[in-house]
Amino acid sequence: MTYAITGATGYVGASVLKRILENTCVPVIIIGRSASEDTAGRVSRGLAAAGHSVTAEDVNRLEFVKASYYKPHLDLSLRDYDRIADATDHVLHFAANLDFVGSTSELDRDNVQSAVQMCKFAQDADSRLTYCSSSYVSGQRTGDIFEDELIDGGFTNTYERSKFLAEQYVRWWHARTHKPVDILRCGTVCDGKLPSDGSPTHSIRGFCEFSQHFEGALTRKLNHAAVPRELVLTGNPEAFIHPIFIDECADIIERIIRQQQDGLTAYHLTSGQQLTFGEMFSVLNEFRDIPIHLDPNKRESDLSRHERLFVRMSRGFARYFARVDRTLDQENVRGIVGAAYEFKTVGRQELMVAATPPTQTPDAQIPQKISVPQ
Template sequence: MARTYFITGFPGFVSSNLIKKLVDIDHDARFELLVYRDQIQKAYHAIEDMVHYSKITIIEGDITKSELGIDEGTRRRLTEEVTHVFHLAAIYDLAVPEDIAHRVNVNGTRNVLDFILPFSSLKRFIYFSTAYVSGDRSGSIYEDELECGQAFKNYYEETKYEAEVMVHSYMNKLPITIIRPGVVMGHSKTGETAKFDGPYFMMRFLDKFARLPIPYIGGGEALINLVPIDYVVDATTFLAHDETAKSKVFHLTDPEPLTVREVYRLIAQTLVGKTPSYTLPSSFVSKTLSLSLIRKWVQVERETIDYFTLQAYYDSANTIKHLKGTGIVCPRLADYMTHEVDYYKKHRHEPEKLIKVN
C-alpha cells in the first residue's frame, strides 16, 4: 500500500524540507498538505519546485477550527487514505501573546488529534514539540521526562508544553512519535534557511556593532542547543517509519553543544572577523532591549536573552540509540558555521527572511 502523508504547517521551513526529503525517498507516496488561507499562493509556488508535485494536494484549512475547516468529502477521503500525519503547524515566536499561542499551539493540536482519531489506515502520528518544553529546568533533561513542575520563559514554551502533555494523553489511542528539536538552523551544507531568527539574532546584533569593539553578552556559560535542518529532517524521516519509535520521545539536539559564549565568539569571528573583547551583563542587555526603539534598531527580540543563561543539557541517548547504524548524526556546529554565516551575509537584507521585531 502506497503511503499518504497528511502534513500541517506547510509551507513552513521544517515542513517544506521534510516534504522534499519524503518525496525524494518515497516516489509512490501522496501528500495532503493543510495550508492556512493566507499561505495558499506561497504553498502552490513552493510545490512547483518539487519532483512529483502532481502527487501533492493542497487543502485550505485552519487547525484552530473544528474538523480543521475541511469539507466533508475531503475528510472522508483522508480518513480512508492517510497513513502518516506530521503536525508541525504552530506559533514559534518567543514574543507571542498568550491568547494566540494557546489558540494555535494547544487548541490547534487538540483539533488535529481529534480529527485523525477515525483514520482507518493511520500508521503514525508525528508531533513536533520542542526541547524547550523543559522551561526553566536546569541540569540534564531526559527524553522520557515532561511534567516536572517547571515554569516557562514565554508563552511559546508554555503552550508547547501544554500541547505535548495533551499528545501524551492520546498515546493509548494513536501510534504517536514525539520529536523535540533544539533550535533549528539552516542546512549544514548550504546554510539555507527561511528566517533569520534564533541564533541569527546574534548575527543581526553583531551587524550593528561590526565597526566597534565587540562585547560578549553575560557570562555565557549556558549551553545553547543548535541543530541544522538536514539533521532534523533526516532523523525525523527515519523515526517516522521505525516501528520501534512508536510511543517514544526523541530529542533532536546536539549531543556535544557549545556554550553561548563559544557560539557567540564563533559567529563573531566568522561574520565580522573579530573576537569579543569585553562583557556586557545580560541583565543590562535585557533591560536595554525592553525599550522598543532600541529593540527595533538592533532587530533582536528581548526574549532571546533568556536563553543566554539557561543551564540545561538535553540528553539524546534514546535518539542516538535509534539512529545507530543509519549514518544520521548531528554535525558539529564549528564544522558548518561558515555555511550559515555565508548564507546570512548573502540574504540578510531580504525582507521576507527578517523577523519583524516590535
C-alpha cells in the same frame, strides 16, 4: 499509505517532505494555512532550499488543502474533511508559531489548539501521529532531561509554555486513544548554507541577521560620535543551545516515520553539542563594527538605552543568554541511529556562514555550489 503534513513550508517540514518525495512513492496531502497556489509556491521554494526540484511526478502526488489547524474539522466542509481523513494513514504535524514573545492567546491558538485539532483529525483518520514538539519544553529545568518524561519546571517565555501544553495534550490523547505517536523534540536546527531568497531559515542565522540590521539602523540614525563602541548585555558566555544540522534531523525523522513503532515514543533531536553564546559571538563580532559581549555580573538595570533596545528587539532571544545547566537524554534517538553514531557539530565554518551578511562571502572555504544571493 498516504501522508497528511502540516508545516511543509517550514524549515524542518520542507526537509522531511523532500525525503518523502525522494524515497517513497506515496501520495502526500499538504495542509496549509494559505490559498493552495500560495502554499504550493512556498513549498516549492522550501524544497528547492532543501535541495529538491519539484518534478511533474511530484505534482501528481501532492494535494494542497487550505485549512485552519486550530478550528474544528480544520475549518473545512464536512465533505472535504471526511474525504482527506479517509485518505490519510499517517499525520505529520510540523506547523507551529515560533514567536518567543507571542501573546499567550496567539500561541495557545497556533500551538496548543492546533495540536488538539490535529489529534482529533488523526483519530478520525484512524492514523498514526508524528508531532513536532521542541526540546524547549524542558523550560527552566536543570539536570538530566529524559525523553519519556514531561515535567513543568517553569518557562522562559510563552512559546515554551505553549509547546509544553501541546505535548501534554498529545500525551493525554495517546493515553486515551492508544493511537501510535512519535514526539519529535527538536533542538536548535541549523545548517552551513547561505540562504536562498524566500527559503525557510533557522534561528541562529535569524539572530545574526537581526544583529546586522540592528547595527545598520544605529549607524544610519546616529551621528558617528553617538554610535556605541560595543554592546555589553546581561548574560553568561557559557550559556548554550542544543543544535542539530537539518539534514541529520530530517534523516532521523524519516527513519522514525518509517519505523512505525507502537505506543508513544519521544525523541530529543539534538547533536548532543552544547554550543555556547561565547563561541557564537566570537565569530559574529568578526562581521560587526559594534561587537556584542555577555557579562554575567551586569544587572539589567545597568544596560544602556541601546542595549535595552537590542534586548527588546531580539524578540525573546536574549533571554537564552542565561545559563541553564541541563543534559538532554537521547536513549530513544540512539535506538534509531545506533550507540556508535557520531553527530556532526556546529563549528567555526557554519557560524561564519550564518554570520555573513548576504552581500558577502566568508573567507573560509565554502562549497562552490552555494551561490550568494544578490
